[in-house]
Amino acid sequence: MATLDMTAPSDRRQALRRMLLIREFERAVRDNFADGEIPGFVHLYLGQEAVAVGACAALTDDDYVTSTHRGHGHCLAKGMDERRLMAELYGRSEGYCRGKGGSMHAADLDEGMLGAQPIVGAGVPLATGAGLTAQLHDRDWVGLSFFGDGAVAEGQVHESINLAATWDLPAIYVIENNLYSEGMTFEKQHNVDDLADSAAAYGIPGVVVDGMDVEAVYEAVTEARERAARGDGPTLIEAKTYRYRGHYEGDPEPYRTQAEVDEWRENRDAIDTFAARLREEDIIDEGDREEMEAAVKADIEAAIEYARDAPFPDPEEAYDDVFVEPNPDVEYFRERRDGAGSTGGAGR
């Protein structure tokens, strides 16, 4: 999805619409999962819409993102089509991975979504890889990884950011600190107030941003992207946010109170805050939000119908796309590795 200019009224309206689309998508998934229409597990992004939309609005179509088990919002914000994403969740062959990936594995290389990764932290090295590819092949894209506060405790996350920092790779790391990792509170898992502080250990900027403010996220990612494009290396951004639903649908949530959830929803909701700001600035009027909501609702209803009507994949396809022929680039790196005078590494 194209970059937004958040100084332009029409683009700010567009940002609000994208957040509403994600919210409506997730509400529909919540309801239809409860009705048994959607197989597997789902982890909803409700509450965190400002992070995905703010970050992706600062990226170009050529940039790459990686996602997590809570990935529907990232997919939609990056420009994936709600009908094919819904079909993927429904396990249908019209889905992005022909229904074989489901909620936690959606990917679309055309829109720059390298994939949702349910292994906690596993998307981070992929974004580093996108940055390394850009550097090695003189391409203009950046790799941005979304990951949770829980993922920060994974070894591969540290290794990936350290490598990107050392090699000045065009990468951006966005921690979505929603205060919980499954049932573990943030305080029980980390000994710091701000996870962005760990940026000091990599020698890169660490930025804390209000993840309930779409424009604040947009500004932080815009700056990080400019820095990456200049060849100055990665930035670590911590967006403080909150998830409204349980870790997964069906989670009894013994680790938090309803009062806490209500407090965030009523007083800090990212969509309400942004819509109120746009109203104050006369960019939308009273009826605009309702109109936008009705429009996205119709889009999501159409997506559900599309998913319901789509066929299931043929069982014979089960092993398709599991292995690929080596990409020519593999030979390129192999030759570099085996070249005269090499010490065996792929080199920089």
Ligand SMILES: Cc1ncc(C[n+]2csc(CCOP(=O)(O)OP(=O)(O)O)c2C)c(N)n1
């Ligand atoms: C390597 C690994 N360890 C454990 C799990 C089980 N698991 C799935 S999600 C999750 C919590 C992740 O929390 P966080 O990274 O904060 O993301 P959030 O759910 O808050 O979006 C855990 C422990 C997993 N999928 N992968």
